[in-house]
Amino acid sequence: MSQSGPSRLALAGRFLVLFGLILQAAYVYLRLVLHGRELWRSTPERLVEAERRFARRFVRVAVRFKGGLIKLGQVASLRVDVLPESVSDELARLQDRVDPHPSEEVILQLRRELGGTLEDHFGSFCREPIAAASLGQVHEATLPSGERVAVKVLYPDVERSVAVDLAAARLGLWLFNFVTVADLGQVYRELRDSILGELDYEKEGRAAEEVAANLARDPEVNARVRVPRIHWRATRRRVLTMEFIDGVKINDLDALRAQGVDVQELVVWATRAFLHMIFRDGFFHCDPHPGNLLVDPEGRIGVIDFGMNKRLAPEVMHMLRENLLATVGRDPVRYAQAFLQADMIDPGDVAAVEEIARISFDPAYFNLTPREMARIDVPAMVRRLRTQMKQVKSFRLPDGLVMWSRALTLLMGLASELAPGIRPLEIVGPYVLGFLARPAENTPGAA
DSSP states (O other): OOOOSOOHHHHHHHHHHHHHHHHHHHHHHHHHHHHHTTSSOOOHHHHHHHHHHHHHHHHHHHHHHOTTHHHHHHHHTTOTTTSOHHHHHHHTTOOSOOOOOOHHHHHHHHHHHHOSOGGGTOSEEOSSOSEEOSSEEEEEEEOTTOOEEEEEEEOTTHHHHHHHHHHHHHHHHHHHTTSOSSOHHHHHHHHHHHHHHTTOHHHHHHHHHHHHHHHTTSHHHHHHEEOOOBOGGGOBTTEEEEEOOOOEETTOHHHHHHHTOOHHHHHHHHHHHHHIIIIIISEEESOOOGGGEEEOTTSOEEEOOOSSEEEOOHHHHHHHHHHHHHHHTTOHHHHHHHHHHTTSSOGGGHHHHHHHHHHHTOGGGSSOOHHHHHTSOHHHHHHHHHHHHTTOSOOOOOTTHHHHHHHHHHHHHHHHHHOTTOOHHHHHHHHHHHHHTOOGGGSTTOO
16 A cells, blocks of 8 residues: 655655754844844844744745644744744744645545444545644544544654654754753653644543543533543544534634524633643643634533643642742742742742742732733733843743643633633632642652
8 A cells, every 4th residue: 555655855855944944043043142232233123024034934834844833833832931922923823724635645544544444434434524734634424323423534654744843843942942041952842742642643532531531520511511532443543533523613703693602601611621621630631722612502612632631740730839829929939939949940040030920920910801911011021021031041841831831821812812801810710729729649749
């Protein structure tokens, strides 16, 4: 059976294109440094435009090549502590929507994985995909019993393209690790683990089942949120067959109004489900964007696509607990000590982190609605924080924090877009209080 994956020549060309992006990023950074040292004078507008040109080129390359590039861009867009605002804004437009793969190649992949013919596993199979993303695409089908299912198929040999993307990402992050505050080596490791995890659909199926079991412990959330059942007889590492959830995206406001549902209430319950994962379970879906949240005809929220998931270690949970206690108490000293105890900073950087906390704890930013947040000069606040972060010389990210931040940032964006009148503390409060009340089980060294 013929293979349809990229040739070695195509992979080499891919790497050269990505290496060109790295060189462009280095050029932009060099201009910024020389401008700051008054060795290459330029206007702020020209510098920002150079940053935007790089980000736009990255987006074009990611959409063209698919693979892991779209995922890399999506996560990078949230790192406002590392990337300039102009770059983050452009990358934020990068959507995981790409042209589908030829159906014949995907069906060959399906037959290789399951064995036999399509008729051996499905009563019917729609050759046209209902969704296509950077690593695979989804087809609607029925089981021999007649039950509707969604069949997710990994693109043929996409692993080879992802390996090239990760090699380029590792090189780029290694080069820039010398000039940033955050430990980009840890950022790379989290990106690598996340993307490689998305190439294993059996792992994704197990993650979906674990989340479903965890959410079932809260009857209220369980009644309003659903996770698709996994059909293991037609699931392999590169094929995932799951219950078909017939619904519309949570941001399809016209369809939801026609359905007569309260969008703000939907956002509240979706947020509660993810807060349950994050604060009660320590195992969570990392990608709560509108494309992964469907509203079924009964008004329940279907959470799909569990490929990007993360489990936090007990010591990371403990650090987050101390950090939250310091934030709630507006205590810069305790905030810095939480970083020190978690070995995220060296003792010499404690004072600098305390100052970061004082900026973050400005009363003007406390318990605001998304609408009120929109009126704040957020870029100015980010600039203040970024300037202060440059004073920290030893910052190291613990495993899981990148994805934890991603999930919370996406939840905030969802609320801002669809339910700007809700007050975050009214929803987050009970979960945070419960999280803070259970220190022993996640304290380092606890039995």
